Amino acid sequence: MTELAARFPTSTRLRVSHAFHSQRMEPMLAEFGRVAEGLSYAEPAVPVVSSVTGAVATAGELRTGAYWVRQAREAVRFRDGIEALRAAGVTRFVEVGPDGVLTALARECLAGAPEPAVLTPMLHRDRPEPDTVLAALAQLHVTGADADWEGVFAGRPARRVALPTYPFQSRRYWLRARGGDVSGAGLDPAGHPLLGAAITLAGTEGTVLTGQLSVHQQPWLADHALAGVPTLPGTALLELALRAGAQVGCGRVEELTLHQPVRLPAGGAVQAQVTVEAADPTGGRAIGVYTRPADADRDEPWARHATGTARPLTGEPGTDLAQWPPAGARLIPLDGLYPELAAAGLDYGPAFQALGSAWQRGEEIFAEVRLPDGATGPGDRYTLHPIALDAATHALTRSDGGGTGQVPFSWTGVEPYGTGTPPARVRFTPTGADRWAVTVADAAGAPVASIDTVVFRPVAPVSAVAPLYRVAWQRIPTGGGAAPVAAELLEVTGGLDPATVRAAGLRALHAVQDWLARPG
Incomplete structure (x- = not known):
């Protein structure tokens, strides 16, 4: 049995004294039967489905020691019990136990x-x-079950707010929490680990x-590097788009294309903006993800990293991966x-890793x-956890036909549940x-x-990231007939406008500053 279990990396040894329900x-x-016969039994107050018979227990069936001997020895008829x-x-199944294993089996x-x-x-076992418990109670409540909310919030500052008792998608009923540093500036808290604030633009639906973003504020970003440079993973760009779409009731990312990576400086930060435009005639909203250095001048242009479209959730049920x-x-x-x-x-x-x-x-x-x-902070504040999706x-x-050194380039039809x-x-x-279709559970x-x-x-190799630049050595004469000195110049090729050239120079300056700031 030990050799067989070794073939399944996710197997776990049961911490029990006997192999229950076996010879x-x-x-x-x-x-065991003598002890069971010596106990006093009462008729259950609610109907009980027996795992021995797979049916609702009859009157007196559970009140004999012989029944509990059968229960310890015979097979568990779990499927028959669920069908009964x-x-x-x-229509509602609640697992009261230390984990959610039976919930997956019942599903x-x-x-x-x-x-x-x-x-x-x-x-x-992996959640507080x-x-x-509160999430389970809320799930039952929004599907029509009664909940004693006064008991839940007894002794806590809470007040009753009228809300629908059914799941909802595109229209927001929840009151927005205000507070913190952003409220005084007329902004709403974004409630997301990577985004601090949100604002609805006056006169538009945008x-x-x-x-x-920085490796200091989000240390886990330092563990994702392309050619040695910390880089925001493509799954994080998708996460930003999902959160922005949800802000306006469009939780489905219909499509998202990545244009260039977000490279993070070693000693600084980048500002990030995620824009959501007004709905088009079909109900879609254009999304864009932009960054620029946190210490950039006011007129420095923003770099565009991803564009796409968000739409309301379809509400179609997802596929489970219970068999594992x-x-x-x-x-x-x-x-x-x-x-x-x-x-x-x-x-x-x-x-x-x-x-x-x-x-x-x-x-x-x-x-x-x-x-x-604790890799990235509270996992429940992400729609799709960037590390988990990237690691998958x-x-x-390593698959047949798979390619080493590939990263996500575009996404279509991303529907979170x-x-x-x-x-x-x-x-x-x-x-x-x-190209791959993906199911996440x-x-x-x-x-x-x-x-x-x-x-x-x-x-893309490092040389392909910025093809407009090349390094050249030139001798520059100094005044007064002094000997020429060697200097390293970054040349810009092609006919570019002054704003683009200036932005390129600033990025080069920041790159040199980051390199000089590195230890050693």
Whole structure:
């Protein structure tokens, strides 16, 4: 059994004294039965579905020691029990236990049910208990269940606000929290780790979200480098677009194309702006992501890094990945993966080395992500966690036909399901050359997001990032007949306007300053 378990990297040894529901229980059954017969039993106050029979227990069935002997020895008829509950009209399933394992199993049992069911765990081993319990209660409430909110908020400063008791998408009902440093400037807090404030532009339906990015404020960004330069991952640009779209009720990123990377200075920061324009006749809103150095002059132009379109969520149900590891898939070896990627120009530090396991089944690739504790702050403030989604793509470099040294170039049809849960299981299905459809789920297999297409492109060499410049050595004579001296000049080729030349010079200056500021 130990050798068999070693073939499954995600297997866990059960911390129990006996192998329950198996023949190894038989030596203790006689003594267990004597103890069980000596106990006093009461009829349950609510109906109970027996895991021994898979049906609702009859009167007196649970009040004998013999029943509990069968319960310890016989197989667990979990699927039959779930189907019995469904047949009885149960539409909400709440797991009361230390984790969400049974929720995932129940979801798989109900996969073919004609009507959707609500399934939620009250606890999760990777999340704070108060947050998980409150999230479960809220999920039940918005699907029509009664909740004792006075009991929840007893002794706390709270007041009743009229809200719908059903899930909603495009129109915002929640009151916006105001406060902090931005409210005095007429801005709304953005409520996001990478964006600090948002403002709706007067006279238009446009919105701008702003933030500041640096390896000092977000240390995890230093662990994502292209050719040795800290660079914002493409998944973070997608996250910025998702958050900006959600700000105006357009939580689906219909398409997003990346134009140039966001390179982060070693000793400074960059300002970021995400713009959302007014809706076009079809309901789409144009999105743009821009940056410039934090210490830039007022008239320095902004660099455009990504453009796309956001639309309201479709509301279509997501696909789960409850069966894990995927049946019939072969394990992909990951030994030496990150040195191999570094040799291709993709330097991933500890925060981004989050790919735990990977599998291949036909042309499909499956990735399991394990986020480092506290890598980027609270995970539930991200729509799609940038590290988790980026780390999942590393599995593609070891797949049949995969390419080393590729990064996301464009995204289409990105639909989050509003869980705020870090992705843990990801499935890639090829749709063409360097194109993949993506299914994203949490650690229990519940849907987190779906992506129609991600297109990958090879990492551009450093020389290709700024083709307008070249280094040349010239001798410049000094006044008074002094001997000429050698000087390194950065020449600009081609006919460019003065503003572009000035911006290029400032970027070159910042690059030199950052290089000089590095230790050693």
